[in-house]
Amino acid sequence: MIFIVTGVSGSGKTTIGTLLSEKTHLPFFDADDFHPGKNVEKMSQGIPLSDHDRIPWLEHLAEKIQDWERGGGAVLACSALKESYRQILQSIPEIYWIHLQGERLILEERLKKRKNHYMPPGLLDSQLETWEQPAYGLHLDINNSPEEMAKIIFDYMHTTQAPSHIGIIGMGVMGKSLALNFVEKGIPVAVYNRHVPGKEEHVASDFASSNKGFPLLKGFDKLDDFLADIKSPKKILLMIPAGKSIDQQIDQLLPFLKEGDILIDGGNSFYEDSNKRVQELTEKGIAFLPMGVSGGEEGARKGPSLMPGGHQKAYKMLHPYFQKIAAKDAQGKACVTYVGPDGAGHFVKMVHNSIEYAEMQVIAETVHLLRFGLKLSPQDAAKVLKGWLSSGLRSFLLEITIDILETKENDEFLLDLILDQAKQKGTGTWSISTALKFQIPYSALFEAVTARQLSANKSDRTRFAKLYNHRFGAFAEDKVLLLDHLKNAYALSRIINHETGFHLMQEVSKALDWELNFSEIARVWTNGCIIRSSLMEELATLFKNSPSIIEDRAMMGKIKEWKPDLAYMVGLGLQHDFPLPSMSAGLNYLLGRITENSSANLIQAQRDYFGAHTYIRKDDPQELPVHTDWLSLKNKSRTI
Ligand SMILES: NC(=O)C1=CN([C@@H]2O[C@H](COP(=O)(O)OP(=O)(O)OC[C@H]3O[C@@H](n4cnc5c(N)ncnc54)[C@H](OP(=O)(O)O)[C@@H]3O)[C@@H](O)[C@H]2O)C=CC1
Ligand SMILES: O=C(CO)[C@H](O)[C@H](O)COP(=O)(O)O
Secondary structure (H helix, E strand, C coil), X not given: CEEEEECCCCCCHHHHHHHHHHHHCCCEEEHHHHCCHHHHHHHHCCCCCCHHHHHHHHHHHHHHHHHHHHCCCEEEECCCCCHHHHHHHCCCCCEEEEEEECCHHHHHHHHHHCCCCCCCHHHHHHHHHHCCCCCCCEEEECCCCHHHHHHHHHHHHHHCCCCECEEEECCCHHHHHHHHHHHHCCCCEEEECCCECCCECCHHHHHXXXXXCCCCEEEECCHHHHHHCECCCCEEEECCCCCHHHHHHHHHHHHHCCCCCEEEECCCCCHHHHHHHHHHXXXXXXXXXXXXXXXXXXXXXXXXXXXXXXCHHHHHHHHHHHHXXXXXXXXXXXXXXXXXXXXXXXXXXXXXXXHHHHHHHHHHHHHHHHHHHCCCCHHHHHHHHHHHHCCCCCEHHHXXXXXXXXXXXXXXXXXXXXXCCCCCCCHHHHHHHHXXXXXXXXXXXXXXXXXXXXXXXXXXXXXXXXXXXXXXXXXXXCHHHHHHHHHHHHHHHHHHHHHHHHHHHHHHHHHHCCCCCHHHHHHHCCCCCCCCEHHHHHHHHHHHHCCCCCCCHHHHHXXXXXXXHHHHHHHHHHHCCCCCHHHHHHHHHXXXXXXXXXXXXXXXXXXXXXXXXXXXXXXXXXXXXXXXCHHHHHHHHHHC
């Protein structure tokens, strides 16, 4: 969206332009700042500029306008006195022309008060003579106050039906926050929510009316009005639950869409569903972008991590918008990258969530050990975690855990008032089924999902706890030493969780030919998302040089150093009746990955014994499957 505020010197272009820029959150530019030196010199000497002077400057501005439009828009203050000048500036189809007009006397008074400006008041007459009254745009009397003029401009925009650049369907937690994020970055957005009589009525229009401070936001209660407001090619972001609702919503939209329109599914859809949708919609000429979005409500509002995949050409069109709303990494680069074809964006988000599950579970196990093994109060446990935060273990999930441990309600810790039944929406389970499908070990992350399932049956747990007289045992060991072991155990569990998730992505990427870029994936996860951490920052660099976490030299050093701590804490915790599903599974996974001579030879022998499933001999260079008649060989062995 481009606004050009025109008018002669002293009409208040900068004041109105700056105010518009503040209200729309679009950047402000003053055309005078783009004059070449020779023009500035002429004007300072009181010599009026000729068309010969102005045309290259206007042509340069016209190119800039195209760049700004691609980047989401801008407000430009430019005298644009003649129609021919304005025609040069009209380098894109839609421009909001705001023409400021006032009496000569007022203009002269204003110019006299100006300091540090190279335009002497004597040039006013020449400007007024040159001014050609445009027959379009909004003409504003400069006698109005700037605030009044801004209001008139926004009313005008709504009545002239300025098209929105993006449409968002689903005004739940994420849809609302993303909509405000877009408009705050100067991108006009139309929002829509389904109508459920008596239950969900006027959700989108109420949301827009309750956010009057964002003039680029428009709410619609009818799907056709909403769609009519979005400029072509239409870019529509779905922020609704995964599954059937996505297919139903797409079916409702299809009759209104044209070839080249773009649909983005920003929810947590299963990537195999997204694979199919990309194919089906491509056949219909609609570009489909399955996009992982992470960061929760706050991330969506202030800067999420975005993982789009699917139609790459459509992604390129959306990149300037995504770049504006995404979180920024430590180098200031937006946390968004084109992940890969088909449902790759949703696949990567699914793995993100399974790492999220495991990270949450490991923290929960750690806090349990701190509180009931080491007998620390929630505040003291929080103090320990704060120390870890500042000594190399920074992570968003650890930060919020500290806040949770410090939160009281009427003298009671809120945490202790929360029922211990963890819910889940599906991404964890889908990760497990994917790992099983591709035969990739996923134990620590699998256990995080199982732990939530175990937690669900509170009544059984309560009964069985009584039957078994279960209680946590307190640790008798030295607290300082235990805290050291526990910190290292936690640090290693984190590494294992990430190794597991990235390993799955590496194997699936190979199998599906997706060519995922792991350094980029880690980079877009360094900010905005739930699993952002100092470790993720290390991984963004690590994957530039190492094929995997487990083979990286620096990581190997840490893994070797902290392995005894994890083994010690898991052993101690289990002996004292603490369930530690993710920590212990993580350790087992690690040991399984680094064991050369595993016990799997016995499994093969058993399979062959009872089912003639065959096995491969170590001493056969050709590795051919063989079967043994175990009983007859055993009987023969006896006689030897
Ligand atoms: N919350 C989070 O932290 C994150 C969520 N996500 C994902 O984003 C998506 C949206 O999540 P969130 O905003 O939290 O969910 P909410 O439950 O807050 O909102 C869901 C929205 O979808 C609408 N909706 C529900 N069913 C349908 C349907 N059948 N057809 C059309 N619209 C429907 C709801 O409308 P109504 O008000 O009428 O019910 C509501 O506007 C989900 O896929 C979620 O997994 C992704 C990242 C983080
Ligand atoms: O996608 C998210 C964050 O990135 C969701 O907030 C998170 O996955 C919640 O999932 P669940 O309800 O299964 O715990």
